[in-house]
Amino acid sequence: MNSITYHLLRFTIVLYTFGLGHETNLVAQTSGSVLKEEEVVVSRNVMIPARDGVLLATDIYQPAINGKPLSERLPLLFHRTPYGKSGQEEQARYFAARRYVVAVQDIRGRFDSEGEFSKYHRFDAVDGYDAIEWLANQSYTNGQVGMWGTSYGAHTQADAAKMNPPSLRTVVLNQGGMTNGWDHAIRQGGAFELGRELTWAFQQIPAEIDDPVVQALFAQENVSDWYSALPLRPGLNPLSIAPNFEAYFLNELTRSDYDEFWKGIGLNWVEYFEQTADIPMLHVGGWYDIFLRGTIANYENLARLKSSSIRLLVGPWDHGGNNRTFAGDVDFGPESAVADFYTDFHVRWFDHFLKGQATGVESEKPVQIFVMGGGTGEKTAAGRLAHGGYWRGADAWPLSDATPTRYYLHGDGSLQTSASAATTSSTTYTFDPNRPVQTLGGTVSGRLNDGAYHQRERPDFPGGISPYLPQSAREDVVVFQTDLLEQDIEVVGPIKVRLFVSSTAVDTDFTAKLIDVYPPSTDYPTGYDMNISDAIVRASYRDGRTERDLIEPGQVYEIVIEPFATANLFKAGHRIRLDISSSNFPRFDVNPNTGEPLGRNRRWIKADNTIYHSTERTSHVVLPIMHPR
Numbered sequence: 001m002n003s004i005t006y007h008l009l010r011f012t013i014v015l016y017t018f019g020l021g022h023e024t025n026l027v028a029q030t031s032g033s034v035l036k037e038e039e040v041v042v043s044r045n046v047m048i049p050a051r052d053g054v055l056l057a058t059d060i061y062q063p064a065i066n067g068k069p070l071s072e073r074l075p076l077l078f079h080r081t082p083y084g085k086s087g088q089e090e091q092a093r094y095f096a097a098r099r100y101v102v103a104v105q106d107i108r109g110r111f112d113s114e115g116e117f118s119k120y121h122r123f124d125a126v127d128g129y130d131a132i133e134w135l136a137n138q139s140y141t142n143g144q145v146g147m148w149g150t151s152y153g154a155h156t157q158a159d160a161a162k163m164n165p166p167s168l169r170t171v172v173l174n175q176g177g178m179t180n181g182w183d184h185a186i187r188q189g190g191a192f193e194l195g196r197e198l199t200w201a202f203q204q205i206p207a208e209i210d211d212p213v214v215q216a217l218f219a220q221e222n223v224s225d226w227y228s229a230l231p232l233r234p235g236l237n238p239l240s241i242a243p244n245f246e247a248y249f250l251n252e253l254t255r256s257d258y259d260e261f262w263k264g265i266g267l268n269w270v271e272y273f274e275q276t277a278d279i280p281m282l283h284v285g286g287w288y289d290i291f292l293r294g295t296i297a298n299y300e301n302l303a304r305l306k307s308s309s310i311r312l313l314v315g316p317w318d319h320g321g322n323n324r325t326f327a328g329d330v331d332f333g334p335e336s337a338v339a340d341f342y343t344d345f346h347v348r349w350f351d352h353f354l355k356g357q358a359t360g361v362e363s364e365k366p367v368q369i370f371v372m373g374g375g376t377g378e379k380t381a382a383g384r385l386a387h388g389g390y391w392r393g394a395d396a397w398p399l400s401d402a403t404p405t406r407y408y409l410h411g412d413g414s415l416q417t418s419a420s421a422a423t424t425s426s427t428t429y430t431f432d433p434n435r436p437v438q439t440l441g442g443t444v445s446g447r448l449n450d451g452a453y454h455q456r457e458r459p460d461f462p463g464g465i466s467p468y469l470p471q472s473a474r475e476d477v478v479v480f481q482t483d484l485l486e487q488d489i490e491v492v493g494p495i496k497v498r499l500f501v502s503s504t505a506v507d508t509d510f511t512a513k514l515i516d517v518y519p520p521s522t523d524y525p526t527g528y529d530m531n532i533s534d535a536i537v538r539a540s541y542r543d544g545r546t547e548r549d550l551i552e553p554g555q556v557y558e559i560v561i562e563p564f565a566t567a568n569l570f571k572a573g574h575r576i577r578l579d580i581s582s583s584n585f586p587r588f589d590v591n592p593n594t595g596e597p598l599g600r601n602r603r604w605i606k607a608d609n610t611i612y613h614s615t616e617r618t619s620h621v622v623l624p625i626m627h628p629r
Contacts, residue, residue, distance in 0.1 A: 037093040039064045045112055048105070048134050050127045057112030058131070059085050061092045061102040062140055073142040075169075075354040076101045076135055079149050080128060080156035082110045082117065082204070091342055098347050100354075101140050105131060107156060109244070110208060117208070119200075119248045120155065120181065120266035128160030136167030143167055146350050150174040150320055151291075151445075155266075158298070161279070162265055162272040170353040172346055174284040175319055179269050179294035179301075182262035186252050188588070189561070190538030190548070191509060192599070194230065195462070195586040196290060196445050199223050201249055205242045214241055224462040227586035231599045253589075254599035256538075258546035269294070273301050280309040280353045286317030287372065287533075288327045288452065290445035292564045300397060303366070309353075312397055314567070315370045316389055318450035328441045328451025330530060331384040335391065336370055365393035371492060372532075373516070373569030379523035385530065387452070392567070398493040402624035407482070407576065409499075409613040409620060415480040415578055425614040429476045429581075431508060433590045433604045436583035437477060438463040441531050442513075443564055444587050455515060455529040455579075463585045470529065471579065478611060481517060481577035489570045493624030495533060497561040497578070500617035505607035506550045506595035507540045509582045512561040514621070516568060517575035529577070533563035536588050540595075550595050556612060578621050582609055 041064045047055035062069040077100045079088055085104040092102040108127055109117025136143045145167045147157040154176025161171055178185050186193055202223040206215050221238045231253065232239065239246035255261050263271050281302060285295030296312065303310040315336055318327040322341040325331050338345055352361040368391060375388025392399075407415045411425040438461060441453035449461055457468045472479045497512040513534035520527045540548045542559040551557060570576050583590050589599075593607040613619045 035063050035065065035097045035099065037097045039067055040093045040096040041067065041069050048131050050108070050115075050123070050130050054108060054115040054127075055113070056105055056108065056127060056131060057085070058103050058105040059089075059092070061096040061104075063096045063099050063101070069140065070099070073140060074099055074101050075144045075146065075350070076103060076141040077350060078102075078132060078135065078145055078147045079104045079153055080107050080124075080131070080147075080160075081105070081149065081153050082107050083152070084111045084207070094343050095347065095350075098351075100350065103131075103135055116244055118244055120264075122264050122266050124156055125159035125163050125265045128156055129163040129165045132160060132165040132168050144169045144354050146170045146172075146354050148172045148174075148346055149176070151176045154291075158269055159266060161277045161281075162269065162275065164275060164277040168277055168279060170280045170350065172282045172284065172349055173295075173298070174322065175286060175289045175291050175295065175317075177269065177283070177294060177298055178267065178291060179297040180262070181252075181267040182258045184293040185290050186267070187256065189536045190256060190541030190598075191536045191588040191591070192253055192256075193290070193587065194227060194589040195439065197249060197252060198226060201239055201245050202226075205239070205245055209242060217241060224586070227462060230589055231601060250599070254597070256541075256548060256598040269298060270301075273305055276302065276306075278306045278308050280311075282311045282313065282349060284322065285312070285314045286319065286321060286327070287314060287370075287564075287566055288316070288318040288441070288443055288450050290319060290443045290450075292443055296397060296565055303396070309366070311364070311366045311368075313368045316372045319445040321451075326382075326384050326451070328449060328453045329384050330387045330452035331375075331380050331382070332370070332372055332387055332389045333375060336389055365395060367394040367397050367399075368392070369394070369397075369492070369567050371490060371567040371569055373490075373571060374488075377518055377521060377524070377528070377571075385452075385518075385524070385528055387530065389569075392492070398565075398624060399626070401627050402493045403627070404622050405625045406620045406622055407578070408618055409480045409578070409611065411613055413480055415482045415576060415621070419618045419620075420613050420615060422614050423616075426610050426612045427478050428608055428610040429478055431476050431582035431593070431607045431609050433583070433592050433606070435465065436463065436585035436590045437471060437474065437511070437581050438465065439584050439587040440471070442534050442584075442587065452530050452532075454524075455513075455531055470526075472529065474581075476581055476583075478580045479577060480580070481575045483575070484519070485570055485572050485574055485576070487572050489576065490568075490626040491570065491623045492567040492626050494565045495563045495624075496622040497535075497563065497620075498622070499559050499561065499580070499619045500556055500612035501539070501559055502554055502556045502610045502612075503539060503551060503593075503607050504553050504609075505593035505605065506553060507538065507591060508593050508607045508609055509536055509538050509588075509591040510559060510561060510609070511536045511579075511581045511584050512563060512621070513579040513581075513584075514563055514566070515577040515579060516570055517577045519573055532568050533566045534584065535561050535563040536584060537561045538591060548598070556617065576623070580611055582607070
């Protein structure tokens with residue numbers, strides 16, 4: 001471990017990390033007498049009853065000396081997972097050796113637990129409540145329960161917290177806990193997160209069903225072959241071998257309106273913020289994580305509504321990459337990784353909020369974010385772009401010293417802080433749904449290469465088209481960029497793209513992607529177009545509509561696209577670029593442009609889509625610009 005990262009993990013650096021003005025010996029404060037992990041006593045497959053009688057398989061780890069569990073009643077750390085509880089054994093033993101009882105549970109219908117599984121099931125919440133209260137009343141605990149977990153393991157924490165169980169005292173939600181699955185992670189702007197959802201199902205069915213026929217089927221079928229087979233027909237696709245998986249997938253694919261399905265407690269936190277437990281929470285996200293929008297929204301809403309300590313930590317990470325310095329093909333430097341994230345980082349949090357110890361956590365600013373950028377731009381030994389970055393601490397999000405600044409789209413392809421003087425100006429391109437723009441990184445999470453990449457199509461990613469030119473060379477990608485920057489520009493906060501558009505179709509999509517354009521260099525002779533953030537809006541769900549409303553061909557509409565928030569330093573000599581198009585495949589399903597029911601279409605047609613950039617139709621992007629440091 002390098003020295004900078006070591007100090008980051010001990011919470012001692014003032015500038016780069018968590019804002020403390022003094023050093024503390026956290027090893028002495030948080031560890032106490034660490035026990036031997038090999039002496040932890042494990043009770044496997046303890047069957048905890050849910051309220052409807054379903055039994056939930058749980059492994060319980062108790063700290064021990066000489067093979068005998070400690071007699072004292074201890075706080076309990078709880079993790080619920082659909083991925084098999086045995087996968088958490090190393091972390092569970094680590095926590096137990098630091099004098100916690102630890103319970104790891106298979107959620108309903110997965111692995112050793114009874115019942116039928118459905119992704120983001122409503123039972124995740126009540127099962128979590130029931131298990132927490134059952135565990136809190138056992139003789140080996142002191143009745144205080146904390147939860148931890150990443151991705152689905154964070155969703156299970158959020159679901160339990162929505163039920164406000166009396167014994168739940170704190171949670172650490174890492175890259176999960178959706179605010180609203182209709183708004184991000186499953187659907188976005190009316191489009192469907194195809195790559196993530198179909199890939200997840202393909203991965204999980206053979207993991208759950210121990211049947212040679214199932215194993216053979218998914219060994220033969222390649223999920224990327226099925227991306228272009230949408231829409232899947234009931235009973236006519238590989239998912240049909242597991243009807244519970246096919247049912248939830250087709251529900252997500254075809255239920256495009258924000259209805260009661262999306263308001264269900266397993267898919268939604270917006271409808272349940274008020275009733276959520278008022279407990280200390282740490283919301284951890286990554287700039288390249290699919291759940292980032294929810295992570296930030298959960299922090300903002302709960303910090304406003306609750307009196308407990310609600311914190312936000314966002315690094316330059318892809319999904320689950322907290323302890324790595326890179327995301328995709330870009331490296332952010334040694335300070336970016338929290339190398340002990342899955343061990344001591346959590347222990348410091350729980351030691352403070354469950355044991356009342358001073359670990360430095362109590363002195364941190366509530367918002368800690370990593371600003372990407374400022375690196376050399378050279379190629380690292382591992383072959384990645386050295387983008388660099390640094391930590392910032394703040395009292396709230398968005399940061400108060402960020403100024404929303406408009407950058408206007410111009411007919412010559414420029415992006416300027418002044419609006420166009422042209423009374424009429426527009427750009428028209430043809431969107432062919434049979435030739436969509438390839439997904440190249442971003443907040444994907446589905447073996448579709450999360451993170452930051454050069455925006456040049458490539459054969460090793462799904463959906464690429466020979467001869468694999470830069471996406472800026474495509475006729476259906478409209479590029480708007482600044483002149484070479486004369487000084488560094490630090491962008492930190494939410495992004496909003498406001499476009500005036502029309503189409504020859506009754507429905508179509510518009511995408512927006514923010515890019516940091518590196519100039520040519522020795523290591524990158526053609527430059528490097530690094531994706532920062534992106535998003536999509538389906539025209540029939542323009543203006544935040546929750547019910548589909550087709551558009552009139554030729555009529556001009558004002559639409560808003562909201563890429564995920566970011567924090568990036570655009571260096572002098574770079575350009576800020578905005579790419580507008582109509583597809584991002586296979587991350588999102590492709591709009592057939594026909595107006596047929598979504599997820600059930602039979603036809604595909606081309607659409608001529610127009611972006612307006614005149615004195616009256618001032619298409620622009622709003623970037624939060626920080627005051628000079």
